[in-house]
Amino acid sequence: MIDPAEVLGKWDQLTPNVSRLVDLFVSAEGIGRRYLLGRNEHSQALAKAINVDGFVDDFAPVGAVWNDKPVLRGEDLPIGAIVVNCSMSIRPLSAHKRIENLGLEGPLTYSDLCKTFPDRFVLPDFVLETREDIRVNQARWEAMSERFADATSRQILDDLLRYRLTADYRIMTPYKVRFEDQYFEDFLGLGSNEVFVDAGGFDGDTTQLFCERNPTYRQVFFFEPSSINLEKAKARLHRFRDIEFFPTGVSDAVGSLWFNADRGSSSSISNLGSTRIDVTTIDEQINSKVTFIKMDLEGWELKALTGSTRHILEDHPKLAIAVYHHSSDFWRIFEFVTGLRNDYNVFLRHYTEGWSETVMFFVPS
Numbered sequence: 001m002i003d004p005a006e007v008l009g010k011w012d013q014l015t016p017n018v019s020r021l022v023d024l025f026v027s028a029e030g031i032g033r034r035y036l037l038g039r040n041e042h043s044q045a046l047a048k049a050i051n052v053d054g055f056v057d058d059f060a061p062v063g064a065v066w067n068d069k070p071v072l073r074g075e076d077l078p079i080g081a082i083v084v085n086c087s088m089s090i091r092p093l094s095a096h097k098r099i100e101n102l103g104l105e106g107p108l109t110y111s112d113l114c115k116t117f118p119d120r121f122v123l124p125d126f127v128l129e130t131r132e133d134i135r136v137n138q139a140r141w142e143a144m145s146e147r148f149a150d151a152t153s154r155q156i157l158d159d160l161l162r163y164r165l166t167a168d169y170r171i172m173t174p175y176k177v178r179f180e181d182q183y184f185e186d187f188l189g190l191g192s193n194e195v196f197v198d199a200g201g202f203d204g205d206t207t208q209l210f211c212e213r214n215p216t217y218r219q220v221f222f223f224e225p226s227s228i229n230l231e232k233a234k235a236r237l238h239r240f241r242d243i244e245f246f247p248t249g250v251s252d253a254v255g256s257l258w259f260n261a262d263r264g265s266s267s268s269i270s271n272l273g274s275t276r277i278d279v280t281t282i283d284e285q286i287n288s289k290v291t292f293i294k295m296d297l298e299g300w301e302l303k304a305l306t307g308s309t310r311h312i313l314e315d316h317p318k319l320a321i322a323v324y325h326h327s328s329d330f331w332r333i334f335e336f337v338t339g340l341r342n343d344y345n346v347f348l349r350h351y352t353e354g355w356s357e358t359v360m361f362f363v364p365s
Contacts, residue, residue, distance in 0.1 A: 001145040004134050004165060012115060021108050022116045025082045026050070027122075033105075035083045037095055039066050042110055042124055043086035047276045049121055056083060058098070074102050084108045085169075088124060091177060092169035093353040094180040111167040124168060126355055128325040130164035130327040140331040144346075147338070149187075149363075153348040155356075157330075164327065166357060172353050182206075182351045183294050183320045183365055184213055187363055190292065190318075192216035197282060197293040199223045199250045199304055204233030206294060211240040218242065221286055227251040249279040250297070252306035281307030292318045299325035312340050316364045319344075324358035337362050 016023075026032050029031060029051055036043040037056040045053070047067055050119040054070040056077065064071035077083070082105040087095040092109075099107035113121045122128075134141060141161075148154050161172045183206055184190070194217045198207045201224040211217065220243040224230045230247055237243055249257065257279050282293070282304065290311050295301045301321050319337060323329040338344060345360040 001142045001154070002161055004131075004138065004161070011111075011168060014112075014116065018108070019116070021082065021106050021217065022112055024105060025084065025108060025113070026117070032078055033076060033080050033082050035072070035081050037083050037099060037107070038085050038086040039071065040086060040089075044255075046084065046086060046110065051262040056174050060280060069097050070224050074098060077102065077104060080105065081336050082106055082108065084110060086110050087354070088126075088131050088167060088169060089354040089356045090149040090352045093172060093175075093352065094177075098171070108129070109168060109170070111169075114167065124334070124364060127167045130161070132244070134161070134165070137171040137328070137331060140335070144331050144334045147334070147346060149345040149347050150234055153346070156348050156350050160350060160355070160358060169354060170242065175181070175350055175353050177352050179205075179351060179357070180209065182357060182359060184209060185347065185349060185361060187345075187347060188292070188318050188320070188361065189363070190214050194220045194292050195219045195221075195288065195290045197221045197223070197286065197290050199282065199293065199295040200297040201229075201233055202296075203229050204236040206239055206296075207243065208240070211243075219288070220244070221282075221290070222246065223248060223280075223285075225279070246280070246285060247278075248285075249277050249300070250282055250295075250304040250307060251300065252281060252303045253279050255286055283307055283310040286311065289315045290317050291315070292320070294320045299329070301325075302328065302336060305333065305336055309340060312337065316341065316343070318364065319360075319362040321360050321362070323348075323360045324360070330358075330360070333360060 025034060032053050034052045035054050035056050036046055036052055039055055039057055043055060044067060053065055054072055056074055057071050058073050060071040083099050085095050085099060096107055114123045145154050145157055159171060194214055196210050196217060201207055201222045207220055207222055220299045222243055223246045224233060225248055234245060255304050256276050295304055297304055321333055323333050343365040345365055347361040
């Protein structure tokens with residue numbers, strides 16, 4: 001595994017061009033040249049730390065305003081605009097290329113500002129969380145890396161850690177957005193008579209791909225607590241057979257929890273949620289044998305896995321588990337599953353240009 005201290009030592013070094021652009025951006029107050037690409041928590045935080053002239057969003061309607069500043073499309077930016085790319089989750093490299101293609105100054109990354117003025121600009125939460133977790137649990141990260149079944153998994157982990165330690169998305173150049181491949185790698189060896197559990201089914205997109213790729217499947221169990229998402233899923237999947245829909249979340253115990261239902265694919269169980277939902281366990285709800293479990297539960301995966309213990313022990317199913325929501329999810333989920341059964345081959349794969357959509361696969365040996 002990479003040496004975190006070495007990564008951070010290299011990150012602290014500024015190139016002359018980056019230093020020049022940062023100085024231009026910081027000194028450009030009052031002349032209409034400071035813009036942030038993206039409307040997210042990162043651009044919002046940056047706008048609180050420095051007086052910017054506006055935001056860039058190619059999909060914004062004409063005349064849009066956000067945080068009391070105008071929102072422009074890229075082609076409407078003024079000549080000489082300096083743009084900081086605040087996209088970090090899914091398509092930061094594509095956003096970077098978009099700025100380059102406009103012929104503007106930069107682009108700068110959020111990370112460039114943070115390393116130049118660490119007392120003024122705060123690193124994103126996913127970076128601060130990763131740095132602290134690595135500091136405390138580096139040995140557990142290293143043990144997990146050594147246990148991976150292939151060199152590709154170890155390389156992906158190293159690249160993700162470089163990014164998660166620095167927020168410099170340029171590290172992610174080899175990666176593409178490829179949602180259509182997520183959860184369906186060849187090494188899973190999916191075949192006929194699969195019994196698939198889609199935990200966190202959203203609008204049915206993953207189940208649709210499963211059914212199309214494996215038309216001889218036996219059964220699908222679909223869990224989605226959002227009534228809006230569930231209705232969309234039923235409409236989307238109406239032409240497929242043998243799908244049982246559960247209007248519940250999955251956890252480690254039967255009960256009810258608060259749920260943030262208005263965030264689309266990012267809807268999650270949260271104490272700050274506004275909706276009360278029923279939750280169940282996979283062990284409680286499913287009595288038949290299952291062969292493949294997928295989970296993307298916005299950070300609730302470990303709870304749901306705990307509620308799947310019987311099926312993991314007795315059925316030895318293939319598992320595809322999202323591990324990107326919290327840094328510690330990587331090693332905690334790895335340790336939980338391999339602690340139950342040590343006869344899994346473990347793979348890591350990544351499906352965006354940013355920090356999101358990392359999946360850990362457990363394939364029976």
